[in-house]
Amino acid sequence: MDDQNKNLILATALSFLVILTWFWLFPPEEVIVAPDVEAPISAQVDGTVPTVAGDTAQSATAPTAAAAPVADTPRVTIQTPDLSGSLSLLGGRIDDLSLTNYKESLDADAQTVRLLRPVGEVDAYFATFGWAGVEGLSADAVPTPDTLWSVESGEILTPETPVTLVWDNGKGQIFRNTVSVDDKFMFSFEQSLENTSASSVTARPYGLLRRHGEPSYLKNFFILHEGMVRMSDGELEETKYSKILKYDTDAREGTQAERVEVAQSGWIGYTDHYWMTTLIPDQAQPFRSVSKYFASRDLYQAEAVMAPNVVAPNATATVTTRLFAGAKEWETIRNYEENNGVGGFLDSIDWGWFFFLTKPIFWLLHTLNQFIGNMGWSIIALTFILKALVLPLAYKSYVSMAKMKELQPEMEKLKERTGDDKQAMQQGMMKLYKDNKVNPASGCLPIFLQIPIFFSLYKVIFVTIELRHAPWFGWINDLSAPDPSSILNLFGLLPWGSPEVGSIFAIFSLGVLPILLGISMWLQQKLNLAPTDPTQKMIFAWMPWVFMFMLGSFASGLVLYWITNNTITFLQQYAIMTSHGARPDVFENIKGSFKRDPKPANDPKAPKGKK
Numbered sequence: 001m002d003d004q005n006k007n008l009i010l011a012t013a014l015s016f017l018v019i020l021t022w023f024w025l026f027p028p029e030e031v032i033v034a035p036d037v038e039a040p041i042s043a044q045v046d047g048t049v050p051t052v053a054g055d056t057a058q059s060a061t062a063p064t065a066a067a068a069p070v071a072d073t074p075r076v077t078i079q080t081p082d083l084s085g086s087l088s089l090l091g092g093r094i095d096d097l098s099l100t101n102y103k104e105s106l107d108a109d110a111q112t113v114r115l116l117r118p119v120g121e122v123d124a125y126f127a128t129f130g131w132a133g134v135e136g137l138s139a140d141a142v143p144t145p146d147t148l149w150s151v152e153s154g155e156i157l158t159p160e161t162p163v164t165l166v167w168d169n170g171k172g173q174i175f176r177n178t179v180s181v182d183d184k185f186m187f188s189f190e191q192s193l194e195n196t197s198a199s200s201v202t203a204r205p206y207g208l209l210r211r212h213g214e215p216s217y218l219k220n221f222f223i224l225h226e227g228m229v230r231m232s233d234g235e236l237e238e239t240k241y242s243k244i245l246k247y248d249t250d251a252r253e254g255t256q257a258e259r260v261e262v263a264q265s266g267w268i269g270y271t272d273h274y275w276m277t278t279l280i281p282d283q284a285q286p287f288r289s290v291s292k293y294f295a296s297r298d299l300y301q302a303e304a305v306m307a308p309n310v311v312a313p314n315a316t317a318t319v320t321t322r323l324f325a326g327a328k329e330w331e332t333i334r335n336y337e338e339n340n341g342v343g344g345f346l347d348s349i350d351w352g353w354f355f356f357l358t359k360p361i362f363w364l365l366h367t368l369n370q371f372i373g374n375m376g377w378s379i380i381a382l383t384f385i386l387k388a389l390v391l392p393l394a395y396k397s398y399v400s401m402a403k404m405k406e407l408q409p410e411m412e413k414l415k416e417r418t419g420d421d422k423q424a425m426q427q428g429m430m431k432l433y434k435d436n437k438v439n440p441a442s443g444c445l446p447i448f449l450q451i452p453i454f455f456s457l458y459k460v461i462f463v464t465i466e467l468r469h470a471p472w473f474g475w476i477n478d479l480s481a482p483d484p485s486s487i488l489n490l491f492g493l494l495p496w497g498s499p500e501v502g503s504i505f506a507i508f509s510l511g512v513l514p515i516l517l518g519i520s521m522w523l524q525q526k527l528n529l530a531p532t533d534p535t536q537k538m539i540f541a542w543m544p545w546v547f548m549f550m551l552g553s554f555a556s557g558l559v560l561y562w563i564t565n566n567t568i569t570f571l572q573q574y575a576i577m578t579s580h581g582a583r584p585d586v587f588e589n590i591k592g593s594f595k596r597d598p599k600p601a602n603d604p605k606a607p608k609g610k611k
Contacts, residue, residue, distance in 0.1 A: 072118075072120070073088045073089060073090040073148075074088075074089045074090075074148075075087060075088055075089065075096070076089070076151060076154070076155070076156065076157055076163050077155075077156045077157065078094075078096075078097065078156075078157045078158075078181065079156055079157070079158050080158060080159055080181055080182075080183055080184075081100075081159075081183050081184075082099065082100060082101055082183070082184055082185060082326065082327075083097060083098070083099065083100060083181070083185065083325075083326065084097075084098050084100050084112075085097040085098050085116070087157060087163070087179065088118065088126075089148055089149045089150070089151070089165065090146065090147075090148055090149075091128045091130070091143075091144065091145035091146055091147055091149075092128055092129060092130075092143070092147075092149050092165050092177050092179075093118070093126045093127065093128045093145065094116060094126060094127045094128070094187065094323070094325065095116050095117065095118040095119070095124075095125070095126030095127075096116060096117070096118055097114070097115045097116040097325055098112045098113065098114045098115065099112065099113045099114075099115060099275070099326060099327055100112060101327075102274075102327060103469070106469055106477055106478060113275070115275050115277070115325060115326070116277070116325065119212070122216060123212065123213075123215050123216055123217075124210075124211075124212040125209075125210070125211045125212065125215075125277075126209075126210055127207065127208070127209050127210075127277060127279070127323050127325065128145040128207070128208060128210075129177060129189045129191055129205070129206065129207045129208075129321060130142065130143045130144055130145060130147070130191075130205075130206060131143060131175065131191070131193060131203040131204065131205050131206070132203060132204045132206060132305070133201075133202075133203050134202040134203055134204055134308050135200075135201065135202040136199060136200060136201035136202060137173070137201050137202070137203055140169075141169045141171050141173060142169070142175075142203060143167050143169075143175050145208070145210075147167055148167075149165040149166065149167050149177070150165065150166050150167065151163065151164070151165060151166075152164040152165065152166040152176065157179060157180075157181055158181070159180075159181055159182055159183045162178055162179060162180035162181075163178070163179050164176055164177070164178045164179075165177045165178075165179070171197065172195065172196045172197025172198075173193060173194065173195055173196070173197065173201060173311075174193075174194040174196065175191070175192070175193055175194075176190075176191070176192045176194070177189055177190070177191055177192075178190040178192070184326065184329075184332050185324055185325055185326025185327065185332065186322055186323070186324055186336065186340070187322065187323040187324075187325065188320060188321075188322050188323075189207065189320065189321050189322070189323065190318060190319075190320045191205045191318070191319050191320070191321070192316055192317065192318040192319075193205075193309065193311050193316065193317045193318075194311075194315075194316045195311040195312065195313055195314065195315055195316070195317075196313075196314065197313060198313050199313060200310055200311060200312050200313065201310075201311050202308050202309065202310045202311070203308065203309055203311070203317075204305055204306060204307070204308050204309070205305075205306045205309065205319040205321070206303055206304060206305045206306065207279045207281070207303070207304045207321045207323065208279070208301055208302065208303045208304075209269060209270060209277055209279060209301065209302040209303075210299060210300070210301050211270055211299070211300040211301075212298070212299055213298045213299070213300075214241045214300075215272065217272070218241075218272075219273050221462075223352065223458075223459060223462065223463075224273060224350060224462065224463060225238045225240065225271065225350040226240065226241070226271065226272055226273065227239050227240040227241045227243070227244065227270065227271070228241075228244060228268070228269070228270055228271075228291045228300075228302060229268075229269060229270070229271045229276070229278075229348055230260070230266065230267060230268035230269070230289055230291070230302075231265070231266050231267050231268075231343065231344045231345075231347065231348075232260045232262045232266045232289055233262055233263050233264065233265060233266060234265065234343065234344060236344060236347045237260075238350070239258075239291065241300065244256070244291060244293050244300060245293060245295075247291070247292075247293060255292050255293065255294050255295075256292065256293040256294075256295060257290060257291065257292040257293075258290070258291050259288055259289070259290045260288070260289040260290075261286070261288055261289075262286060262287050262288070262289050263286050264283060264284055264285065264286060265283045265284075265343040265344075266281070266283075266287070266289055266343075267279060267280040267281070267304075267324075267342065267345070268289045268290075268291065268302045268303070268304055269302055269324070269348075270300070270302060271328070271348060271350070273463070274327060274328055274465040274468055275326065275327055275328065276324065276325075276326070276327075276328050276348060277323070277324065277325045278323070278324040278325075278348065279302065279303075279304040279321060279322075279323060280304075280321065280322040280323070280324060280342055281304045281306060281321050281322075282306075282319070282320060282321070283341050283342065283343060285306065285307065286307055287304050287305060287306050287307070288303070288304075288305040288306075289303070289304060290302070290303040290304075290305060291303075304321060306319055306321070322342075324336070324342075327465050328348065328349050328464075328465055329465060329466070330346075330349065330362065330366060330464065330465075330466060331366070333345050333346055333348060333349065334346055346359075349463065349464065350463050351459070351463075352456075352459045352463075354452055354455065354456045354459065357452060357453065357456035358456045358459050358460050361382070361386075361453075361456050361457060361460055362460045362464055362466075364382060364385065365378055365379065365382050365460065365466075366466060368381050368382055369466070374471075374472065374473075375466070375467060375470040375471075375472065375479050375557065376470075376471070376472025376473065376476065376479060376557070376560060377472070379479070379557050379560055379561050379564070380560065380561075380564050382457075382561070383561050383564040383565050383568065384564075384568065386453060386565075387565065387568045387569070387572070390449055390450075391572070393449060394569075394572055394573075394576075395572075395576060398572065398573045398576035398577055399576060400438055403436060403437075403438045404438055406436075407432060407433075407436060407438065410432060411429065411432065414428045414429065414432065450565070454561075454562075457558065457561055458554075458555075458558050461479065461480060461555045461557045461558050462480070462555065467479050467480040467555075467557055468480050470557075472556070472557075472560070475512075476513070476556050476560075478556070479555060479556050479557035479560070480555050480556075480557065481555060481556060482511065482552065482553050482554065482555065482556060483511025483512060483513040483514060483552070483556050483559065484511065485511040485512050486509040486510070486511060487509065487510045487511075487515070488509050509552075510548065510549070510552050511552065511556075513556055513559045513560060513563065514548050514549075514551060514552035514559060515548065516563050517547070517548055517551060517559050517562055517563050517566070518544045518545050518547065518548030519544075520562075520563050520566035520567055520570070521543070521544035521547060521548075521566055522544040522545075523566075523570060524566050524569060524570050524573075525540060525543075525544065526584075527570065527573050527574060527577070527584040
């Protein structure tokens with residue numbers, strides 16, 4: 001076996017090993033049990049935000065109906081075109097919020113996606129706003145996340161009707177929160193402190209997000225960021241939950257925390273696969289961005305703490321902070337960035353290392369979908385455009401392949417002349433290529449360019465919500481999920497369903513799209529004669545079908561892209577090679593792939609009389 005064969009086998013084996021290791025180390029989904037305790041929250045008087053205190057726990061050992069904890073406190077209904085839920089007067093918390101236009105699955109009885117949940121439920125998650133006393137205000141003189149507010153004005157929180165909450169500490173200070181919401185996912189909290197006492201007071205307004213443990217629906221997929229995300233003076237920071245656990249311990253508060261002082265323009269929050277909550281202070285004012293973890297209760301907390309406000313007697317201080325709580329829709333988030341002054345907000349979507357490719361690719365896909373109205377056909381149109389952009393390179397590659405095909409007889413003669421002298425063979429081939437102006441490496445250029453495009457599109461399809469539950473036609477009703485059809489039930493003709501995900505039978509359950517992918521790769525190979533070397537021939541013969549099984553569990557949108565790409569490549573290569581006098585004989589190559597190789601002359605099983 002020569003070095004070329006050894007390298008080919010080694011490269012193929014390593015590629016398969018990497019892919020198998022990838023799926024073993026990074027399974028698509030991992031369920032993490034939510035915590036079963038909750039500690040009360042109390043304020044401190046040194047200007048810090050409320051932290052965990054005491055050791056009282058509320059049980060949440062199993063998921064409970066939303067109505068039970070929601071009904072425990074007086075509430076204000078939230079109703080917008082995209083959101084529904086309620087605001088608890090206990091702490092003025094937004095802790096009951098659902099995204100009315102998104103379902104958990106495509107099942108007819110699927111529940112609406114619930115983003116925020118009150119304490120007492122698994123995956124409890126809420127936002128609240130208050131004041132931390134600095135000077136002149138004791139711990140019980142400022143509202144905390146456990147303060148019971150009253151409704152001063154408003155009945156239902158809608159885009160047209162804000163609601164004002166009020167709390168009088170009985171010591172000369174009156175606190176108000178005026179809450180408004182737009183027609184998408186942005187809340188606005190106008191916090192005011194009215195000082196009716198005879199002396200000045202100082203307090204720091206804040207907003208906080210509290211998450212009880214890692215969410216049970218965490219994907220834990222290595223190409224997807226889930227956890228804390230923040231922008232600080234133009235610098236993006238993404239921190240996974242596992243890294244938050246490694247923060248240095250703050251001796252004063254007994255927590256693990258990381259603080260960033262932001263001069264202006266920043267935000268902080270938590271991001272899931274498709275959903276996000278983010279605190280957005282006044283973009284022209286400094287604030288402290290804090291990410292915390294309370295190890296004793298497995299609580300994650302994100303804070304935006306504004307500068308101290310000195311409030312003179314008979315004066316009022318007002319600070320406004322926004323809260324984004326909703327779906328990471330590209331167009332919506334872009335509008336908040338461009339028209340509402342939230343700097344760098346589009347970067348809250350996880351574009352990855354290839355952001356210089358993923359961003360324009362998604363923009364183009366989104367634009368195509370606005371004209372076409374179907375993401376499946378938009379992916380096909382996107383593939384045509386991308387192939388057109390790389391056509392100059394592809395043209396040079398296929399012309400080079402056509403010239404190399406013309407040189408095949410000369411190469412055979414050279415092989416006969418040089419025999420086993422590999423150095424002479426190599427020198428002769430280089431001279432042959434040089435005399436005929438052929439670059440054998442040019443055939444690799446389109447492949448190398450295709451790799452980052454493929455992974456960028458994979459990232460786009462996986463992370464953007466616009467592909468979630470997006471149908472193409474027929475049985476393909478979710479381009480972000482694998483093809484649901486199965487060869488094991490003859491694609492629905494037999495009276496049983498597809499194997500469950502994770503079942504051993506699922507490995508052999510190929511859908512229509514993965515099969516078409518294997519066929520398209522196989523046909524693409526038939527544009528050229530099979531390698532004469534038996535080892536290379538065997539590897540190339542198996543490769544389309546191995547990839548068919550490996551990519552069977554990939555998103556339908558990505559498989560659709562690859563099928564379209566292979567089809568266009570086939571047509572381009574056939575047309576270009578034909579125009580240069582090297583027309584591929586596809587049918588003859590297909591027939592040749594089914595012929596058995598002749599037995600070597602020294603094969604003991606060769607027919608008698610053969611030499």
